[in-house]
Amino acid sequence: MVELHEISEGSSSSSSTHGRAYDVFISFRGVDTRNSFINHLYNALMHANITTFLDDEEIETGEDLKPELESAIKSSKASAIVLSKNYATSTWCLDELVLILEQRRTSKHIVIPIFYHVEPTHVRKQQSSFGDAMAKHRQKMEAETDENKRSQWAQKMDRWKKALIEVADLKGKDANGRRNNELMMHQLVQEMERFLICEESPDKPGERSRLWCHEETFKVLKQKKATENVLGLTLDMRMLVKEKLHGSLELKTDALSKMDRLMLLQLNYVQITDSYKNFPEELRWLCMHGFPLKFIPSDLPMENLVVLDLSHSNIESFGICCSYPQRLHRRLTQWIGSFSKDKWLLGSLKILNLSSCEQLRSLVGFDHLPVLEKLILRGCIDIHTSTCSSVVPSTVVEAIPNYSKFFTIYLPTSLVSLSFANNNLSTESFPMDFSCLSMLKELYLDENPIVSLPSCVRSLPRLETLSMRFCKKLTTVEHPPHTLTNLNLYSDKPMLQKLVLDPESSPLQLWIQWDRLPPSPFELQGMVKIKPMAGVEEKVLRSLGWTKPDILNKRRVGTATIFGEKEEFEIQMYYEFGIFSTLYEGEELPSWITDRCTWSSISFTIPSSPNTFRGLNFCCVLTSRFALDEGLGSVGNVFIYIPVIIISNITKNLTWIYHHYIDVVYLGGMYLTFSSHWMFGMNEMECGDHVTITLNESQYDDGDAVIKECGVSFVYDDGEEEEDEDVLGYYKSWNHIIGGDLIPFEPTTGAYFLSKRRFCNSFFNMVSLGYDYQLGEGANSKDVRLYFKALSQRKSGLPENAT
Numbered sequence: 001m002v003e004l005h006e007i008s009e010g011s012s013s014s015s016s017t018h019g020r021a022y023d024v025f026i027s028f029r030g031v032d033t034r035n036s037f038i039n040h041l042y043n044a045l046m047h048a049n050i051t052t053f054l055d056d057e058e059i060e061t062g063e064d065l066k067p068e069l070e071s072a073i074k075s076s077k078a079s080a081i082v083l084s085k086n087y088a089t090s091t092w093c094l095d096e097l098v099l100i101l102e103q104r105r106t107s108k109h110i111v112i113p114i115f116y117h118v119e120p121t122h123v124r125k126q127q128s129s130f131g132d133a134m135a136k137h138r139q140k141m142e143a144e145t146d147e148n149k150r151s152q153w154a155q156k157m158d159r160w161k162k163a164l165i166e167v168a169d170l171k172g173k174d175a176n177g178r179r180n181n182e183l184m185m186h187q188l189v190q191e192m193e194r195f196l197i198c199e200e201s202p203d204k205p206g207e208r209s210r211l212w213c214h215e216e217t218f219k220v221l222k223q224k225k226a227t228e229n230v231l232g233l234t235l236d237m238r239m240l241v242k243e244k245l246h247g248s249l250e251l252k253t254d255a256l257s258k259m260d261r262l263m264l265l266q267l268n269y270v271q272i273t274d275s276y277k278n279f280p281e282e283l284r285w286l287c288m289h290g291f292p293l294k295f296i297p298s299d300l301p302m303e304n305l306v307v308l309d310l311s312h313s314n315i316e317s318f319g320i321c322c323s324y325p326q327r328l329h330r331r332l333t334q335w336i337g338s339f340s341k342d343k344w345l346l347g348s349l350k351i352l353n354l355s356s357c358e359q360l361r362s363l364v365g366f367d368h369l370p371v372l373e374k375l376i377l378r379g380c381i382d383i384h385t386s387t388c389s390s391v392v393p394s395t396v397v398e399a400i401p402n403y404s405k406f407f408t409i410y411l412p413t414s415l416v417s418l419s420f421a422n423n424n425l426s427t428e429s430f431p432m433d434f435s436c437l438s439m440l441k442e443l444y445l446d447e448n449p450i451v452s453l454p455s456c457v458r459s460l461p462r463l464e465t466l467s468m469r470f471c472k473k474l475t476t477v478e479h480p481p482h483t484l485t486n487l488n489l490y491s492d493k494p495m496l497q498k499l500v501l502d503p504e505s506s507p508l509q510l511w512i513q514w515d516r517l518p519p520s521p522f523e524l525q526g527m528v529k530i531k532p533m534a535g536v537e538e539k540v541l542r543s544l545g546w547t548k549p550d551i552l553n554k555r556r557v558g559t560a561t562i563f564g565e566k567e568e569f570e571i572q573m574y575y576e577f578g579i580f581s582t583l584y585e586g587e588e589l590p591s592w593i594t595d596r597c598t599w600s601s602i603s604f605t606i607p608s609s610p611n612t613f614r615g616l617n618f619c620c621v622l623t624s625r626f627a628l629d630e631g632l633g634s635v636g637n638v639f640i641y642i643p644v645i646i647i648s649n650i651t652k653n654l655t656w657i658y659h660h661y662i663d664v665v666y667l668g669g670m671y672l673t674f675s676s677h678w679m680f681g682m683n684e685m686e687c688g689d690h691v692t693i694t695l696n697e698s699q700y701d702d703g704d705a706v707i708k709e710c711g712v713s714f715v716y717d718d719g720e721e722e723e724d725e726d727v728l729g730y731y732k733s734w735n736h737i738i739g740g741d742l743i744p745f746e747p748t749t750g751a752y753f754l755s756k757r758r759f760c761n762s763f764f765n766m767v768s769l770g771y772d773y774q775l776g777e778g779a780n781s782k783d784v785r786l787y788f789k790a791l792s793q794r795k796s797g798l799p800e801n802a803t
Contacts, residue, residue, distance in 0.1 A: 032084035078110035088133035113172030124168035232264035253278035374417035507787030526790025558666035578737030587671035596711035620710035
């Protein structure tokens with residue numbers, strides 16, 4: 001939280017003669033921040049109706065502060081000082097700082113320092129860029145020949161130095177980093193709003209426009225001192241210490257009767273007495289967590305409500321009581337019968353939140369919510385969803401007996417966002433069709449025992465966001481709507497085995513917990529495919545230059561991702577980024593490897609051939625230093641972290657850095673053979689190109705892996721181009737492969753980082769991924785947003801079962 005600094009009530013005010021023309025004055029150095037941070041800050045403040053002064057002058061036209069800047073500071077209630085790298089190079093900025101701090105000492109001027117990519121200690125001690133700037137000012141002072149001007153410079157320097165020390169000692173905001181920036185901006189605007197609201201009536205909270213301090217709100221309501229000035233009010237009884245309440249936890253509704261203009265009201269876990277008719281009719285947002293009644297009282301004014309939040313409540317039915325099924329029709333008639341079509345009961349309601357209402361059994365009357373856009377039913381025990389109607393029937397839904405945990409709902413066609421999170425819903429619980437929800441853009445099915453994507457989801461024509469977080473039984477997601485742009489499948493124990501998207505699907509922001517996916521056979525289309533080698537067709541292996549007997553006769557290994565559990569399967573074929581690979585026990589390179597060496601790197605020129613170059617095979621044999629030291633005594637205890645393969649085409653100035661899907665391999669013997677085939681096109685590699693391949697240790701390896709031998713071989717077409725295209729057509733149809741769209745995997749020009757971890761990072765950041773060292777010293781990593789697209793429009797490919 002920002003600390004707002006002000007002086008005591010008795011202090012004099014030098015700015016009292018100046019009208020408070022502005023709420024906030026922003027002091028900043030334009031060269032550092034004008035076109036980035038300052039623009040965002042200014043817009044955020046203005047959006048919150050906080051009148052802000054921002055100087056548009058870029059060039060300092062004189063040594064002294066402009067009169068209009070001095071006037072703006074004195075006529076502002078607060079100042080935000082953005083201390084950036086070049087702030088102290090500006091004499092205007094330093095003069096502004098001196099005047100702002102003077103206003104703080106002589107009036108109730110609020111000061112909020114913002115440290116924009118600088119350290120407070122550098123400001124305080126005039127070090128780094130601040131030290132350099134002050135040194136230049138000192139040089140200018142010493143070069144001054146006029147004695148009076150030199151004296152004036154010395155006085156200014158002294159004031160500037162003291163001001164920098166003072167502002168650095170104030171608690172402020174750290175604006176380093178993207179997320180910090182956004183959070184800081186939100187907190188700053190909120191704190192500024194609250195200060196300005198307090199200024200409306202410092203001593204009488206009931207006369208302010210908003211009340212957010214729970215203790216103040218409780219006292220105002222208890223003493224019935226709220227006035228018509230109040231537009232927003234929040235009270236959460238759990239936030240108050242019971243000893244301070246003198247035993248009274250009840251609220252009489254007549255305490256709200258004077259607040260005719262109240263629009264935002266939060267009364268969480270409040271015991272309400274008296275009639276609800278005393279609630280203000282102008283309410284737009286009403287939040288009552290822990291609402292004690294079993295149904296909504298009929299005298300509660302709701303005609304103008306836009307948002308209604310009754311989370312964690314005892315409500316059993318929305319609008320009617322279902323405790324007595326035989327009375328349902330009469331109760332519903334009583335509830336809505338007095339409202340004509342011109343005056344809907346909840347005709348303005350857009351958001352309805354009934355999360356964690358564990359007693360909820362009935363939801364009806366959605367035809368009286370004609371503009372409802374967002375329905376949140378998270379954690380309502382068990383829901384049985386019915387087929388929705390294009391026009392919701394106004395008749396009563398047949399009551400479900402009380403002993404059943406299920407209830408039936410009819411969904412309104414106006415919905416834009418719908419949450420069924422944490423409702424113990426199975427795949428079979430959903431209806432066959434959701435097409436009536438033609439406006440739905442967001443669907444949240446988190447924390448449900450869903451096994452596969454419900455069929456009804458595919459019928460949503462405008463769906464953009466689909467969330468199935470922590471659906472721990474989810475195994476398949478096939479053919480979601482093409483309109484989807486955000487898919488969240490995050491889970492701490494994922495069981496996902498199949499993800500299938502269509503070529504027409506929109507680019508996605510995808511969320512998956514890669515480090516905990518099992519190493520077992522599965523396919524996340526466009527990302528990774530794992531298949532038993534025994535099931536791979538011979539013609540596919542021939543197109544790679546491999547032979548199946550050379551592989552299947554080898555001993556299998558145990559594999560794991562870094563945070564996953566070890567599993568042992570038959571020998572697998574892995575495919576990702578246009579790279580095929582396999583792992584097995586063995587201390588000899590396979591027979592198809594022609595050029596060999598005993599180092600961790602190999603250099604070569606691709607041999608010329610009358611046929612087209614298609615790709616290369618790279619293979620290495622690894623062991624561990626532990627195994628070499630312990631010899632046969634280590635058998636059964638050997639594990640090796642898969643090294644990173646770096647292939648550089650020196651001729652074309654292109655580099656691919658490949659981190660395998662599998663992180664660690666467990667051996668029964670001493671040696672691991674790691675074979676890979678890389679598909680290349682002419683744009684990436686061709687005959688005559690000079691190439692180097694290097695093995696680097698994994699980020700998890702502490703130097704234990706030892707290279708015994710490595711080698712390469714080259715694959716050319718055999719003149720039967722059409723057949724080869726058919727064999728690998730499906731694999732080549734993937735979008736994010738070598739020769740395809742690797743722009744989101746390019747942290748620096750010409751270098752591509754190929755890792756599964758990239759798919760779970762919205763922005764490319766080699767540091768956060770732990771692989772910045774792979775780029776080498778001096779390389780700059782750029783931020784690139786990833787929008788995942790499984791299949792390319794370039795090639796149609798084959799059905800996945802064709803391979």
